[in-house]
Amino acid sequence: MGMEIMEPNTCVRGCCTSGTVPLHIPASSFSLLSPIARGSESTVYDARVNGERVAAKKPVLSTSDDLDKFHYQLQLLCELDHPRLAKLVAAHARPPNYMFFFEFYESRNLAEKLHVEEWSPSIEQVVRIACDLAKALQYLHNIGIVHRDVKPANVLLDKTLHAHLADFGLATYKKDLKRVSAENWKSTGKPTGGFHKRNMVGTLIYMAPEILRKDIHTEKSDVYSFAISINELLTGVVPYTDLRAEAQAHTVLEMTYTEQQLTAAVVSEGLRPVLAHPDSGAPPSLLSLIRKCWDPNPLSRPSFEEIVNELNIISKQVKKDSTLSLSSSLDNFETGKTDPLHYQESLNWFRQGEQLARKANSDSSNMTLWPSSFTDSSNYFPTLSWGSFATCGRRETMEDTHFMLPQMCDKKDVHAFGIFDGHRGAAAAEFSVRALPAFLQNSGYTCSPAEALTEAFVKTDMAFRDELLLHRKSKKIIQKDWHPGCTAVTALIVRNKLFVANAGDCRTILSRAGKPFAMSKDHVASCPDERARVVNDGIEVKWQVDTWRVGPAALQVTRSIGDDDLKPAVTARPEITETSLSADDEFLVMASDGLWDVLSNEDVLSIIKDTVKEPGMCSKRLATEAAERGSKDNITVIVVFLRPVSTAERIY
Ligand SMILES: Nc1ncnc2c1ncn2[C@@H]1O[C@H](COP(=O)(O)OP(=O)(O)OP(=O)(O)O)[C@@H](O)[C@H]1O
Numbered sequence: 003m004g005m006e007i008m009e010p011n012t013c014v015r016g017c018c019t020s021g022t023v024p025l026h027i028p029a030s031s032f033s034l035l036s037p038i039a040r041g042s043e044s045t046v047y048d049a050r051v052n053g054e055r056v057a058a059k060k061p062v063l064s065t066s067d068d069l070d071k072f073h074y075q076l077q078l079l080c081e082l083d084h085p086r087l088a089k090l091v092a093a094h095a096r097p098p099n100y101m102f103f104f105e106f107y108e109s110r111n112l113a114e115k116l117h118v119e120e121w122s123p124s125i126e127q128v129v130r131i132a133c134d135l136a137k138a139l140q141y142l143h144n145i146g147i148v149h150r151d152v153k154p155a156n157v158l159l160d161k162t163l164h165a166h167l168a169d170f171g172l173a174t175y176k177k178d179l180k181r182v183s184a185e186n187w188k189s190t191g192k193p194t195g196g197f198h199k200r201n202m203v204g205t206l207i208y209m210a211p212e213i214l215r216k217d218i219h220t221e222k223s224d225v226y227s228f229a230i231s232i233n234e235l236l237t238g239v240v241p242y243t244d245l246r247a248e249a250q251a252h253t254v255l256e257m258t259y260t261e262q263q264l265t266a267a268v269v270s271e272g273l274r275p276v277l278a279h280p281d282s283g284a285p286p287s288l289l290s291l292i293r294k295c296w297d298p299n300p301l302s303r304p305s306f307e308e309i310v311n312e313l314n315i316i317s318k319q320v321k322k323d324s325t326l327s328l329s330s331s332l333d334n335f336e337t338g339k340t341d342p343l344h345y346q347e348s349l350n351w352f353r354q355g356e357q358l359a360r361k362a363n364s365d366s367s368n369m370t371l372w373p374s375s376f377t378d379s380s381n382y383f384p385t386l387s388w389g390s391f392a393t394c395g396r397r398e399t400m401e402d403t404h405f406m407l408p409q410m411c412d413k414k415d416v417h418a419f420g421i422f423d424g425h426r427g428a429a430a431a432e433f434s435v436r437a438l439p440a441f442l443q444n445s446g447y448t449c450s451p452a453e454a455l456t457e458a459f460v461k462t463d464m465a466f467r468d469e470l471l472l473h474r475k476s477k478k479i480i481q482k483d484w485h486p487g488c489t490a491v492t493a494l495i496v497r498n499k500l501f502v503a504n505a506g507d508c509r510t511i512l513s514r515a516g517k518p519f520a521m522s523k524d525h526v527a528s529c530p531d532e533r534a535r536v537v538n539d540g541i542e543v544k545w546q547v548d549t550w551r552v553g554p555a556a557l558q559v560t561r562s563i564g565d566d567d568l569k570p571a572v573t574a575r576p577e578i579t580e581t582s583l584s585a586d587d588e589f590l591v592m593a594s595d596g597l598w599d600v601l602s603n604e605d606v607l608s609i610i611k612d613t614v615k616e617p618g619m620c621s622k623r624l625a626t627e628a629a630e631r632g633s634k635d636n637i638t639v640i641v642v643f644l645r646p647v648s649t650a651e652r653i654y
């Protein structure tokens with residue numbers, strides 16, 4: 003910044019000196035613009051010094067103790083010179099203005115980057131930031147300084163996303179800490195209350211157990227905070243707040259730990275934040291390093307010298323892996339876009355489901371789908387005609403999908419129909435519409451129709467979630483907290499038997515002797531049984547806005563395919579109903595909730611009664627009616643006539 007130094011370059015007391023940093027720049031050379039951050043002990047401003055952008059940190063100085071601290075910090079800052087530390091470029095250390103001026107780091111602090119911007123760094127970026135931080139701390143420790151406030155909010159990122167450790171408000175020479183403690187022990191035989199207050203500093207969730215136990219801060223306490231911070235960087239989750247994580251964090255939330263309870267759990271029960279999952283793509287060596295660094299025993303934690311060495315090895319490994327996986331993922335990936343932000347949309351989920359379906363059905367030649375032993379023999383056989391209609395309605399995007407497989411596998415008495423209603427995107431619905439019929443067929447060679455339906459739902463759900471995980475790992479999906487799902491209903495007719503499998507709030511009804519006969523029940527959180535089941539499986543159900551909703555995602559349905567943030571409570575296991583068809587059964591209507599939101603079962607029957615008896619026309623008429631009655635959702639309808647429709651009836 004090439005600033006002129008005015009001699010003597012000292013603070014007002016003469017205790018701080020520097021050969022390179024001007025310590026009393028004239029008031030005319032700087033201006034404070036807007037505040038960036040307001041802490042309890044200081045305010046940080048966006049500022050200019052000689053026209054250049056800097057961050058001005060103006061401490062609150064209300065007591066002489068505060069003034070002493072300012073001088074202590076300035077002395078310390080004047081000694082620092084390392085590229086991975088926030089750089090002091092000037093100071094004003096004379097009344098009436100006491101201020102530090104730092105080089106400005108454009109990409110904000112790591113906490114904001116993660117939790118406000120929802121940045122999801124690649125493993126390479128994580129390792130690089132970990133290296134930056136470790137080097138900064140290694141340097142500090144080598145010159146006898148402990149930082150005592152290592153946390154993402156004190157890690158500043160520059161334009162290139164390199165990290166700079168900042169905030170030396172609590173940094174101190176180790177020798178000073180030792181001296182304080184020795185004095186205290188000598189005079190009273192025991193640390194005093196005031197001593198506790200002064201020394202138990204930092205931010206609770208990043209504090210090592212020994213600090214929580216009110217021991218002296220050592221280099222190894224910084225190592226602990228470093229580990230908590232790096233894990234936060236890997237997971238994107240603020241320590242102890244993850245609603246979705248199981249086990250440990252769960253208990254924290256459910257019991258709404260107070261600070262005291264959290265302290266007790268960290269100190270005596272060894273509670274730690276949930277470690278990043280290996281599926282996140284984090285190399286096991288990095289995870290094991292984090293675990294070593296947050297060991298309860300400070301002496302078992304590695305030093306920063308060891309950490310830097312280990313990170314260098316990990317970094318090389320990660321670079322090698324990423325060049326390998328990049329080339330292979332490009333091979334497999336045929337769509338044109340290369341911007342990772344668009345991967346998620348450009349993934350073709352229909353094709354993903356289809357490819358899987360092909361794999362599932364590789365060796366099924368000369369096997370029979372549901373031999374007659376699976377269904378009772380009866381003289382009645384329905385005569386089918388079918389049609390469908392699907393509309394986006396007032397929504398901008400279509401997240402419903404459906405399939406119709408009459409005469410499945412060329413069996414003229416086996417038919418399957420299904421509707422999927424996607425939420426949080428169409429991915430799950432697109433995947434399932436291709437995968438589920440394939441799984442159904444595959445299980446149909448060995449299982450009963452009801453078992454095959456259950457298997458098809460469960461396997462589709464698992465396959466979809468595996469697929470998601472895979473793409474998250476390969477970074478084709480980088481959006482955090484994207485947990486697409488879909489509800490699903492499938493009707494399977496095997497000879498004279500009708501089986502309906504349902505998970506969610508699509509619905510299937512039968513017109514039986516002129517009356518609606520429900521073949522499925524809506525799985526929504528407003529249904530007490532379902533609500534109790536979900537709560538029992540560990541996910542909270544709360545009344546929000548207008549209805550009962552499940553988990554942080556505030557889902558209304560209680561069963562679905564996908565939604566991996568709510569598994570296993572929001573199960574993909576369908577409820578299955580079965581019935582024997584007879585001459586009383588006129589038609590079957592299946593539809594997504596866009597229809598049922600505004601039409602009752604009775605409405606649907608009476609509309610069909612008034613419509614030309616052609617299933618495609620009936621479906622369209624129902625959807626149009628629902629749209630006219632104000633449905634705001636996507637609407638998909640399948641109508642299947644189960645009896646021959648006379649020409650007269652057809653024309654109406
Ligand atoms: N050099 C800088 N460039 C850009 N932003 C900065 C810089 N220094 C500080 N900030 C911003 O101001 C925030 C507060 O800075 P700092 O941590 O130094 O202050 P503090 O008052 O000690 O905060 P606290 O004690 O609450 O952690 C940082 O998290 C960062 O967002």
Ligand SMILES: [Mn+2]
Nearest residue numbers: 155156168169
């Ligand atoms: Mn800070």
Ligand SMILES: [Mn+2]
Nearest residue numbers: 151169171172
């Ligand atoms: Mn601070």
